[in-house]
Amino acid sequence: MTPALPQLTAFLDQAGIDGYLLDADGNDSHQYYLSGYHMLDEFVTLYADERVTLLLPGPECNQAERDSAGDEIRSRAEFRNAAELEDMDPRKARKRVTVDFLDAAGIDSVSVPVSFPVGTADLLREHGIEVVPEYEYVLDEIRAVKDDREIERIRETQRAAEDGMAAAEDLLERATVADGVLHLDGDPLTSERVRDRIERAVLDRGCGLDQCIVASGPAGARAHDPGTGPLQANVPIIIDIFPRNKRTRYFGDMTRTVVKGTPSDRTREWYALVSEASEAALDTVRAGVTGETVHAAVCDVFESAGYPTDRTADDPDSGFPHATGHGVGLDVHEAPYLAQQAGELEAGHVVTVEPGLYEQGTGGVRLEDLVVVTDDGYENVTDYPRDLRVV
Amino acid sequence: MTPALPQLTAFLDQAGIDGYLLDADGNDSHQYYLSGYHMLDEFVTLYADERVTLLLPGPECNQAERDSAGDEIRSRAEFRNAAELEDMDPRKARKRVTVDFLDAAGIDSVSVPVSFPVGTADLLREHGIEVVPEYEYVLDEIRAVKDDREIERIRETQRAAEDGMAAAEDLLERATVADGVLHLDGDPLTSERVRDRIERAVLDRGCGLDQCIVASGPAGARAHDPGTGPLQANVPIIIDIFPRNKRTRYFGDMTRTVVKGTPSDRTREWYALVSEASEAALDTVRAGVTGETVHAAVCDVFESAGYPTDRTADDPDSGFPHATGHGVGLDVHEAPYLAQQAGELEAGHVVTVEPGLYEQGTGGVRLEDLVVVTDDGYENVTDYPRDLRVV
Structure with a gap:
C-alpha cells in the first residue's frame, strides 16, 4: 500500500x-x-x-x-x-x-x-x-514533486477556485455603486458577502475555504488582510482564492484583480507591469532553472519601472515586497519557493506565479496562476482570463 | 492589549x-x-x-x-x-x-x-x-478555563451546530425509503449530501466545517468514520457536528442519533441507556469533581447493563470504548478531559458529555451536549431535544 x-x-x-x-x-x-x-x-x-x-x-x-x-x-x-x-x-x-x-x-x-x-x-x-x-x-x-495523480487532484481543486472567482465577478458585475461603494440587493456589498458566495461556489465542487482574500483599497496592500466591510468602486479589488478539496486534501490557488467601475490610469499601468512580470517569470519556468531566477525575472521588470523589491530594500512595504511564488499541494504554502536563494525547479513541482504591486494606504494589484513545472517549460493549470477584470 | x-x-x-x-x-x-x-x-x-x-x-x-x-x-x-x-x-x-x-x-x-x-x-x-x-x-x-467572552463565542458556534442538526433532520424527514435506503429528490440520500446541507447551514452563521460525521449502520460504530454513501433506513444514524466560527475561531460540538423509519427494540434500549448515562454524568458535573468521576458515572450505567467500557477492557471495540468527554474551545479536542485519570473540573471549563453504545458490524448510538462547568453544577449551552430522533 x-x-x-x-x-x-x-x-x-x-x-x-x-x-x-x-x-x-x-x-x-x-x-x-x-x-x-x-x-x-x-x-x-x-x-x-x-x-x-x-x-x-x-x-x-x-x-x-x-x-x-x-x-x-x-x-x-x-x-x-x-x-x-x-x-x-x-x-x-x-x-x-x-x-x-x-x-x-x-x-x-x-x-x-x-x-x-x-x-x-x-x-x-x-x-x-x-x-x-x-x-x-x-x-x-x-x-514538492507531484505525481500524475496528485496533479490531477490539484487541477480538480483549481476548477473550484475558478468557479469561486467567476461567482465573485458575477456579484461584482451585478452590484451598483452609490457614494463610492458597492451595493447589491439593497445592502452594501461587503468583502464578507463576496467571500461567502465564493465559499458556496467551491463547496459545490467539494472544497472548503478556511480563508480567502477579497480586499479593496488600502486592505489590498496589506499582506494577508482578508478585507472587511463595503467594497469600493473604481479601485482594484484583489481576490485571492485557495480552496482545499475535502476528500483529497489538495489545495488550489489563484488571484485576480477586479475593478467595479473605471480603473485609474495608474491602476492600468500597474496591472500592465504585473502582467508583463508574470509573463517574464513564466518564460523562465522549466526544470533545472532556480526559483531565484524566476523571482529575478519579476524583480527586473518592477525595478526597471522604478519600484522597490525585496532585492533592493529590506522588507519594503510598497512596490513588490513578497516572493514570486510557492509550491501548492497538501499545504497551500510549501516547497519549492520562487524567491531569493531558492533552489532548482524539478518536473512535477507545482508552483504559483504571483507578482503584484502595492502602495500602503492606496491599494494593490496581483495576478496569480498555478503551474506545473515540466522538462521544457510549464503547464498552466489555471483556466481563467488573465487581464484586469473590469466589471 | x-x-x-x-x-x-x-x-x-x-x-x-x-x-x-x-x-x-x-x-x-x-x-x-x-x-x-x-x-x-x-x-x-x-x-x-x-x-x-x-x-x-x-x-x-x-x-x-x-x-x-x-x-x-x-x-x-x-x-x-x-x-x-x-x-x-x-x-x-x-x-x-x-x-x-x-x-x-x-x-x-x-x-x-x-x-x-x-x-x-x-x-x-x-x-x-x-x-x-x-x-x-x-x-x-x-x-481550558473560559471567560465570559469565550463562552459567548462557543455558544454562538453551538447555535450553528444546532441549525446544522435541524437542517439534517429536515432532509432525513423529507426522504423516502426504497430497498432499505433513503432517497430524496430522485437520488439516494447519502452521508455526503447530508454533510453538504449541514455545512451550508453552519455557513449561514459564519461557521466552517472541516469534518462532520453522518454515519448509519456499521460506520456508526467505527471511531471517527465520517460515513459515506446511501443512508440506511430503520437503523441509527449518528450525526456529530463540530463547526468552527470563522471569525472567532471557537468551536461548538454536538451529536444526535436519528432513525428514519422504525427503530428496533434494541436501538431504543441502547438509546435509553445512553440517555440514562448522560443524565448520570451531568448530575455529577460541577467545579471540584474530577473528570474521572464524571466518566465513572457513565461507565457504571453501561457496566451494570453488561456492556464493556474502557475500565473493564483494554480498547474494547464495542460497548462504550471512548472517553465521556473533552474540552472545546479554540481546539475541538482540548483540556479538560472526562476520562480515566482525569483531574478536577473548574468553573469555566467547557466540556462535551457524550456517552454512546456501539457494536462493530452493527452500528451505534450517541448523545452529545456541550456544557459549561459552574461552581454548583453546569449550564448546558446546547439547545436541542435530547431524545432519539425518529423521523
Whole structure:
C-alpha cells in the first residue's frame, strides 16, 4: 500500500539512521502524506526498512487498517506496560509509549522533521534513542514533486477556485455603486458577502475555504488582510482564492484583480507591469532553472519601472515586497519557493506565479496562476482570463 | 492589549525561567491564544515580564500592530545580521533569528509546550539558551478555563451546530425509503449530501466545517468514520457536528442519533441507556469533581447493563470504548478531559458529555451536549431535544 519512497530510504541510508519518525495529527501534511491517514488527534508514523508503521489509539486501528497507507498498524495499548506509565499524566503517557514502540521495532536512531515535537524528542533521547532533526527538508522535497495523480487532484481543486472567482465577478458585475461603494440587493456589498458566495461556489465542487482574500483599497496592500466591510468602486479589488478539496486534501490557488467601475490610469499601468512580470517569470519556468531566477525575472521588470523589491530594500512595504511564488499541494504554502536563494525547479513541482504591486494606504494589484513545472517549460493549470477584470 | 496571564507568570517565576516561547503558525491554538494573531506561516511569540512580543516576517508587522494581542511587534529583518545566516537555507535562517531575538530581549531560558518544534529547540540550545518542555500543560490548563467572552463565542458556534442538526433532520424527514435506503429528490440520500446541507447551514452563521460525521449502520460504530454513501433506513444514524466560527475561531460540538423509519427494540434500549448515562454524568458535573468521576458515572450505567467500557477492557471495540468527554474551545479536542485519570473540573471549563453504545458490524448510538462547568453544577449551552430522533 505504501508509495515507494526511495529518496527517504536513500536519505536514511546515507545518514546511517534507522528510521524517519513523525508525531503529529492528521492535519499535519507530512503525517498525512506518509501515513495516508487523517485523524483529529496525534499519532505516530515510522518509516523504516521501506515500510510505514502507524502507532495509534486502539479504537482507531480498525479504521486505519482499512483507510491508511500503513504497511502495519500497531495499537498504543500494546506498549502500555512500562511501570512508570502507571501514575503518569495520560498526555505524557501517550508520548512515552513511543519509546517502547521504537525499542520493539529495533530502532535506535530516528531522523525527524524540524517541526517534530520537542517533548517527544526529549523523552526519546532520555531513553537512549538518537533524534536528529534534519535540515535537508527531505520530506518537503519529496512532497514538492507531484505525481500524475496528485496533479490531477490539484487541477480538480483549481476548477473550484475558478468557479469561486467567476461567482465573485458575477456579484461584482451585478452590484451598483452609490457614494463610492458597492451595493447589491439593497445592502452594501461587503468583502464578507463576496467571500461567502465564493465559499458556496467551491463547496459545490467539494472544497472548503478556511480563508480567502477579497480586499479593496488600502486592505489590498496589506499582506494577508482578508478585507472587511463595503467594497469600493473604481479601485482594484484583489481576490485571492485557495480552496482545499475535502476528500483529497489538495489545495488550489489563484488571484485576480477586479475593478467595479473605471480603473485609474495608474491602476492600468500597474496591472500592465504585473502582467508583463508574470509573463517574464513564466518564460523562465522549466526544470533545472532556480526559483531565484524566476523571482529575478519579476524583480527586473518592477525595478526597471522604478519600484522597490525585496532585492533592493529590506522588507519594503510598497512596490513588490513578497516572493514570486510557492509550491501548492497538501499545504497551500510549501516547497519549492520562487524567491531569493531558492533552489532548482524539478518536473512535477507545482508552483504559483504571483507578482503584484502595492502602495500602503492606496491599494494593490496581483495576478496569480498555478503551474506545473515540466522538462521544457510549464503547464498552466489555471483556466481563467488573465487581464484586469473590469466589471 | 494582552490578557493578564497571572498563571503563566506564576509558572515561570516558580520554575525560575525567563520566558514562555511559541514557534508555530496561527492555526496552532496556543499561538493564536497567546498572540491573538492568525497567519498561514510560522512565527514566534514570547511571553516574558508579563508582556507578549511577536517576531514576524517584515510584511506582516503592520497588520499585527493593528490586529494582534502583542504588546510589541518585532520584524525578523532586525535580527538578520549574524554572519552565519549568509549562506543558510532561508527556512533554517528564519529559525536562527530567534536566537538573536531572545538575546536582545535578555532571555537565557524558555519554557515551551511539548509540541514546540525540536529544530528550533536544538538551535536555541546550541546557542546556550535553555529550552524546557513543560509537562504541566500550563497553557492548556489556562486555555481550558473560559471567560465570559469565550463562552459567548462557543455558544454562538453551538447555535450553528444546532441549525446544522435541524437542517439534517429536515432532509432525513423529507426522504423516502426504497430497498432499505433513503432517497430524496430522485437520488439516494447519502452521508455526503447530508454533510453538504449541514455545512451550508453552519455557513449561514459564519461557521466552517472541516469534518462532520453522518454515519448509519456499521460506520456508526467505527471511531471517527465520517460515513459515506446511501443512508440506511430503520437503523441509527449518528450525526456529530463540530463547526468552527470563522471569525472567532471557537468551536461548538454536538451529536444526535436519528432513525428514519422504525427503530428496533434494541436501538431504543441502547438509546435509553445512553440517555440514562448522560443524565448520570451531568448530575455529577460541577467545579471540584474530577473528570474521572464524571466518566465513572457513565461507565457504571453501561457496566451494570453488561456492556464493556474502557475500565473493564483494554480498547474494547464495542460497548462504550471512548472517553465521556473533552474540552472545546479554540481546539475541538482540548483540556479538560472526562476520562480515566482525569483531574478536577473548574468553573469555566467547557466540556462535551457524550456517552454512546456501539457494536462493530452493527452500528451505534450517541448523545452529545456541550456544557459549561459552574461552581454548583453546569449550564448546558446546547439547545436541542435530547431524545432519539425518529423521523
